[in-house]
Amino acid sequence: MVKKIYTSLQVIFSVSTGLSAILIFSYALFYLQIQERTETKIEENVVLRFNQPTEYLEGNAFWWLLEGSNTVNIVNFSNEKHKGLIKIELHQNPCSNFQTAKYSNKVIDFDKKSDRLFVEEVFSIGPYEKKSFELQILNGQKCRVDNGDSREFGAKLVGWTIQ
Amino acid sequence: MSNSIIGKLIPIVSLVLGLILTFYRTTSSLELQPVIDPYDSPSYFNFKLIGGVRMPIITFIFSRLETYENIILFQSVLSSFSWIFLSQVIFALKLNRWLSLVFSILILSLGFSNQVFLLDGFINAESLNITALVLWISSVFLIIVKKNLSSYLLFILSVTFYAGIKSINALSAVFLLILFIAFLFIVGETKRRAGLTLSAVGIVLMSVFFFLFTKVDATPILNTSALINQRIWNVESWKSYTLEQGFPPQARSTYSRFKSRNLGIPPDAAVSIQPDYKKWFDESGNSFLVNFMIHNPDYTIFGPIALPIFEQKTYLSGTIWGGAATGILYDEIFNNEWFKSWPMNEIFWSLDRNSGYIKFSIFLIVIALSLVPNLFSKKYENQLQKVIMFLLVMGLVLSYLAWWFGSTPSDIGRHQFPFAIVIRIVFIFSLIYLTQILINKFRRLNN
Numbered sequence: 263m264v265k266k267i268y269t270s271l272q273v274i275f276s277v278s279t280g281l282s283a284i285l286i287f288s289y290a291l292f293y294l295q296i297q298e299r300t301e302t303k304i305e306e307n308v309v310l311r312f313n314q315p316t317e318y319l320e321g322n323a324f325w326w327l328l329e330g331s332n333t334v335n336i337v338n339f340s341n342e343k344h345k346g347l348i349k350i351e352l353h354q355n356p357c358s359n360f361q362t363a364k365y366s367n368k369v370i371d372f373d374k375k376s377d378r379l380f381v382e383e384v385f386s387i388g389p390y391e392k393k394s395f396e397l398q399i400l401n402g403q404k405c406r407v408d409n410g411d412s413r414e415f416g417a418k419l420v421g422w423t424i425q
Numbered sequence: 426m427s428n429s430i431i432g433k434l435i436p437i438v439s440l441v442l443g444l445i446l447t448f449y450r451t452t453s454s455l456e457l458q459p460v461i462d463p464y465d466s467p468s469y470f471n472f473k474l475i476g477g478v479r480m481p482i483i484t485f486i487f488s489r490l491e492t493y494e495n496i497i498l499f500q501s502v503l504s505s506f507s508w509i510f511l512s513q514v515i516f517a518l519k520l521n522r523w524l525s526l527v528f529s530i531l532i533l534s535l536g537f538s539n540q541v542f543l544l545d546g547f548i549n550a551e552s553l554n555i556t557a558l559v560l561w562i563s564s565v566f567l568i569i570v571k572k573n574l575s576s577y578l579l580f581i582l583s584v585t586f587y588a589g590i591k592s593i594n595a596l597s598a599v600f601l602l603i604l605f606i607a608f609l610f611i612v613g614e615t616k617r618r619a620g621l622t623l624s625a626v627g628i629v630l631m632s633v634f635f636f637l638f639t640k641v642d643a644t645p646i647l648n649t650s651a652l653i654n655q656r657i658w659n660v661e662s663w664k665s666y667t668l669e670q671g672f673p674p675q676a677r678s679t680y681s682r683f684k685s686r687n688l689g690i691p692p693d694a695a696v697s698i699q700p701d702y703k704k705w706f707d708e709s710g711n712s713f714l715v716n717f718m719i720h721n722p723d724y725t726i727f728g729p730i731a732l733p734i735f736e737q738k739t740y741l742s743g744t745i746w747g748g749a750a751t752g753i754l755y756d757e758i759f760n761n762e763w764f765k766s767w768p769m770n771e772i773f774w775s776l777d778r779n780s781g782y783i784k785f786s787i788f789l790i791v792i793a794l795s796l797v798p799n800l801f802s803k804k805y806e807n808q809l810q811k812v813i814m815f816l817l818v819m820g821l822v823l824s825y826l827a828w829w830f831g832s833t834p835s836d837i838g839r840h841q842f843p844f845a846i847v848i849r850i851v852f853i854f855s856l857i858y859l860t861q862i863l864i865n866k867f868r869r870l871n872n
Contacts, residue, residue, distance in 0.1 A: 267611055268811075269800065275814055276796035282730065283789035286746055290782035301740040301747075301778065339756040341778045389777045390759045 300342045307340035308387060310348065310422050322420070327352070329405065329416040332397045341389040347425050350381040350397075353418040357405035360417045364398035372417075379417070436516040439529040443509035446537045447502065450767075454501040454545050457762055459493035464694075466548040476640045482589025483550050493548055500552040501545040507559040508536025511850070514563045517570050518809060520861050528857045531772075535849055538770035540752045540842075543763035550591050551753075551839065557587035557594075558843050562816060562850055565605070569808045577619065581626060588634040595638035597826050601819055602627045608815050646706050649713055651693040651833040654680040656743070657717065659736045666720060670713055676702040693833070714830060729828040741782070743834045745824040748841025749848055750785035751778055755838065773849050788852035792817060795855035798862055809858045813851055820847035 293299060313333050314325045338344055354360050354377060363370050363381055372379045387393055399416030406414060471477060472484040490496045512532040515525045535541070536559070544552035560583040567576035588598035606624050653672060657663045668674065676696045683692035696702050702710075718725040727734065732743045741747050752774055758764050759776075775781040795813055824844035832840035 264611060271814060272796050272800055272810075275817060276793045276800070279789050279796070279817065280793035282746070283786040283793060286741065286750070286782055286789065287786035289741055290779050290786065294779050294782075301742045341751060341754055341759075341776060341781075343777065343779070390756065 302340040302342050304344045304346045305424055308338050308344050308424050311335040311337055325419040327399050327416045327419050329399055329401050329414040333394050334397050335394045336385055336387055337392050338387045343388050345386045348383045348385055350422045351420050352379040353420050355405045355415040355417055356407055359402040359405055361402050362400040365395060432522055435522050435526045439512055439526055443512060443533050447505035450505055451501045453766055454497050457546055459497055460547045478642060480589050480592055480641055497545055504552055504556045507556045511559050511563045514566045521864055524860055528853055531853050534770050535773050538773060539764055539767040540774055542767040546763040554590050555846055557590055561587050566812055569812050592638055592641040595634040597823050598634045599631045600822050602631050612811050647693055647697045648831050649710055650696040655833045671705050673701040673705055729825050745828050745841055748837035749845040750781040751838055752845050753838045753842050788848055792851055792855045795858045813855055816851045820844050
């Protein structure tokens with residue numbers, strides 16, 4: 263009798279534990295890894311950070327990128343690998359002489375008709391990883407303002423998205 | 426050197442290694458800053474034998490130790506001691522001595538990994554909770570192997586210690602005592618007199634634990650709000666039931682508002698201090714979770730292991746498997762100096778969630794395989810296999826209770842950490858058991 267109870271428990275637990283293991287393994291390998299799915303949302307876990315201070319105009323955040331090289335940091339707050347596309351929107355500087363953005367062997371000219379430039383960069387980032395890429399802003403001439411601010415203005419970064 | 430001297434030296438090697446690790450652990454701990462939760466930590470210093478917010482054993486210890494530094498030192502030393510003790514228990518199993526040494530070191534490597542180490546720095550119940558659990562597991566092995574009075578005494582002491590650390594532990598201890606006594610009788614691993622004595626002591630302990638559980642006012646008002654808003658609200662039929670039970674819809678609006686932007690306090694806390702929610706909770710909400718589970722048996726049974734079958738927007742991370750696979754690993758933990766100042770141990774833990782799942786499934790496969798030998802044999806004398814099965818059941822009970830009453834998706838790693846530890850310990854013992862079988866087979870073949 264005792265042996266029968268023990269054997270039944272042995273069967274129940276070995277089968278259910280084995281099945282659970284197979285399901286978890288399949289889920290991790292086939293559902294997540296091979297199909298490149300993630301449990302966490304990329305837009306809630308990966309963010310951009312800039313070396314320049316955040317400024318506000320009418321409640322909207324923006325950053326002044328300086329002429330020359332600017333570092334864009336990508337930070338992953340989750341324990342999952344994320345792949346996606348960064349889209350950064352750049353506007354003209356106060357001197358209206360922002361011409362070109364250079365990054366990762368790409369060169370994009372400022373579109374005077376639409377009055378904006380979009381930097382698009384495909385990225386892949388590991389769990390809790392911090393990465394960065396250089397974004398070069400090239401102006402026609404130096405852009406300085408006469409209000410005491412000594413920065414050499416490159417382009418106005420008005421927004422970014424990660425998808 | 427004779428075999429008997431080597432046999433005596435091997436456990437000492439493991440012991441010395443454990444002591445060296447303890448030295449490094451405690452000295453490293455003292456160099457780090459304590460991690461204090463301004464809302465939570467002070468409640469652990471308010472000792473009350475009956476009632477209060479926290480259980481009496483932990484509040485007694487913390488209030489006597491007084492300073493954060495003393496608490497950290499105490500947690501660090503006691504945790505190290507519990508893991509060294511478990512690593513020494515392996516030698517009591519009388520297996521191959523070199524095999525015992527390897528697995529004893531493996532146990533130490535788990536107990537001294539950074540996920541366990543970092544708990545020492547937190548001024549809350551988590552470190553002592555794991556310490557008590559490890560002592561309890563050790564005592565279960567000793568009862569089965571040694572069957573002497575001291576192992577029974579250690580069992581009773583460790584259960585009492587465990588139950589007095591967290592309110593959910595007191596409830597778990599009641600279930601686990603029933604399970605353990607039943608287990609001893611079923612497997613016939615105890616003498617009748619010892620079994621009856623343990624049953625009598627067990628009934629007294631269970632009554633005390635249950636009494637203390639009902640008297641402690643931990644955080645059910647917060648947990649009920651968190652579980653409704655983070656889990657139950659996502660499924661339409663569960664949401665309807667919740668509203669029928671009088672849950673104020675305004676509480677949901679508050680949750681959504683506080684979740685959408687940082688308004689100073691967490692969304693669950695914002696709900697728990699809302700007057701209409703508090704009124705509902707005082708009138709009927711305090712029994713809501715139990716009533717919900719009775720009315721939704723599918724949720725109760727399958728929710729903890731397969732939540733995505735109810736709501737496709739949820740993932741395995743919301744189940745007991747998710748918490749147990751990754752352990753306590755949130756962004757703030759990853760960036761904590763306690764986590765960074767100690768090695769991780771890649772055998773048991775992963776930074777990457779996906780490889781965490783894969784590793785965890787391998788642990789489960791090994792455990793499942795260890796239950797297969799002797800399945801069709803007429804004998805069922807293998808004690809180690811019986812303990813493996815009991816600990817697996819025990820881990821699941823702990824895990825289910827934590828999931829039902831506390832494991833919100835945002836904090837599942839912490840709530841499921843005891844389960845994560847139990848599964849890893851069971852995995853090590855399953856590996857010992859299977860390796861021993863293989864060694865015996867090779868020996869027979871060679872002979």
